[in-house]
Structures are given as C-alpha cells and as structure tokens.
Amino acid sequence: MVVDPQIESALRLSNLRDVPPEVLGSILSTAIEVRLPAGSVSTREGERARHVELVITGALRLFVVASDGRTMTVRYCRAGAIIGAVSLFAPEYATPVTTQALVDSRLLKMPAAAVTRAASRDVRVAGAFLSELGERVMSFIYEIPGNAFATVRQRVARHLLDLSLGLEVGRLPDLQRPGELAVSQSQQDLADAVGTAREVVVRVLRELREEGVIRTGRNRIVIADPVRLAREAEWNRSS
Known part of the structure; x- marks a missing residue:
C-alpha cells in the first residue's frame, strides 16, 4: 500500500508509530483525507458522531465556549496529533470541544469502526490508543490548575x-x-x-x-x- 509521505511522517510522530504497516493498512485503506482552510471547523461541541483524525499538516485548536460567548483553547494540535480517540471507547459520547484550523491544514479521518475493530484484534493497536488516551488525561489534568490558578x-x-x-x-x-x-x-x-x-x-x-x-x-x-x-x-x- 502506497502512503503519502506526509501521512507517513505524521504517523511516525503519532502514537501509532509502532503499529506495523500491514496492521495499519486495514485502517488507512478506508481513511479519507480532509483539507481544512484556516478558520474552518471540523467538529463542533455537542456532536455525537464517533470520530478519530490524524493531523497530517497544519495546526488546529480545540476550544470550549462559555454561556456568555467567551472561548478558551484547551489543546493545540499539529502534525502527528490524534483527535477524537476518546470518542471510540466512551460508552456515551458528545464532543466536548470545537475543533478549528488555525492555518490551512490536512486531516486523515479514520473510520471509527475500522479503528475499534483493529484495536480489538491487535494488542499493538490497542496499546497505541491506550498511550494516546493516557497522554490526553495527563495533559488535561495539567490544564485544569493551569487555567484555574494562572x-x-x-x-x-x-x-x-x-x-x-x-x-x-x-x-x-x-x-x-x-x-x-x-x-x-x-x-x-x-x-x-x-x-x-x-x-x-x-x-x-x-x-x-x-x-x-x-x-x-x-x-x-x-x-x-x-x-x-x-x-x-x-x-x-x-x-
């Protein structure tokens, strides 16, 4: 399977880097590339669709919106970042943030069903997403006091x-x-x-x-x- 060099580079930067190509092939074969112009939104807070994307190029921000309209960015994502992993495994899920491109960006949208199927069959895929979820938990734990006390x-x-x-x-x-x-x-x-x-x-x-x-x-x-x-x-x- 021929993979775009920029996608290969993003995969090497991601938690999927140790998953063998033949295993990743079952996921990537049905993945779809999406181009996001600067300022555009890929997912909105409250959406219930399960999703997982790999940032190929560019930069995006994930932010929440207060009732008075103020926003706060909780994460910046660049090449190699995985977005939406928690949606694959949470029993009930609604997207807690809005994702917006800061500059022209490319995302690889991986089918949720293909990812969860691969994770259930191969411990290396499951381990990659466990690492991703662990990083997200630790980053948000750090984010709470940083926003509350800073x-x-x-x-x-x-x-x-x-x-x-x-x-x-x-x-x-x-x-x-x-x-x-x-x-x-x-x-x-x-x-x-x-x-x-x-x-x-x-x-x-x-x-x-x-x-x-x-x-x-x-x-x-x-x-x-x-x-x-x-x-x-x-x-x-x-x-």
Whole structure:
C-alpha cells in the first residue's frame, strides 16, 4: 500500500508509530483525507458522531465556549496529533470541544469502526490508543490548575509559546531576528484562546512589550526573549 509521505511522517510522530504497516493498512485503506482552510471547523461541541483524525499538516485548536460567548483553547494540535480517540471507547459520547484550523491544514479521518475493530484484534493497536488516551488525561489534568490558578499574563505567555512552537508563519524580516519566535495572531484571537477580554490582552501585551519580552506588528507577535516568556508561563514556580 502506497502512503503519502506526509501521512507517513505524521504517523511516525503519532502514537501509532509502532503499529506495523500491514496492521495499519486495514485502517488507512478506508481513511479519507480532509483539507481544512484556516478558520474552518471540523467538529463542533455537542456532536455525537464517533470520530478519530490524524493531523497530517497544519495546526488546529480545540476550544470550549462559555454561556456568555467567551472561548478558551484547551489543546493545540499539529502534525502527528490524534483527535477524537476518546470518542471510540466512551460508552456515551458528545464532543466536548470545537475543533478549528488555525492555518490551512490536512486531516486523515479514520473510520471509527475500522479503528475499534483493529484495536480489538491487535494488542499493538490497542496499546497505541491506550498511550494516546493516557497522554490526553495527563495533559488535561495539567490544564485544569493551569487555567484555574494562572494569571491572565501567565496564560497569554503560555499560549504565545504554544502557538510559536509549530505554526509555520514564515520569516518576518521586518520584525523577526535570529533566535526569536514569531506568532501570527490577532489580539482578539489571543483573547479568545485564553478566555478573557481583548482589552485585558492589550494591556498584557503592552506590559510585555515595554519589558522587552515581545515586539508586535499587525496581527503578528515576535517573542524577543523566549526564555523569559517561558518563565512567565509557569503558573506554579514552586512545583
């Protein structure tokens, strides 16, 4: 079975990397590739269909929406990330988040029935998804105190770092220097990601800019001092 090189690369980055090709073939033979333009949504909160996707290229965010319309990003997904694994094994399932492409992205949608059938027949497939579910549990356990106890400044710092470590925004010759990181993100998008008002994010960015940690341009933020920003992102420095 001939597999797209970018799909092969994504599989090597995923928890499916140790599953033999002949076993994966039963899943991939009926998988469908989906292209998502930047800003488009692949699944919405509350949908009940079981689903599992592999991110081939690009970057997506998974977010929740409060009753007042505010949003909060709970996960960023890049090449190799598996989305929706819990839907395959939960007895009753409704998608708890909305998944949106941050940049043009490609997903490989794997049929839920084919995946669960392969997992029931081959311990290596089952083990791969157990590892995936374990990672998701640990990441969300960490996410709870990070969102509950971190200040807005700390949340902004963390989201800037998360976005900069994987989004292909290209070099910014007018802003970016060697060793710096760049983020293509508006102030409103950043406010939506951390679950606060745009005015609060504007104030935090101004403080970070005055301290020399970042520089800003039109819908672009350059992290001039990544090490210092990483320290800012630590919500519990005593742990």
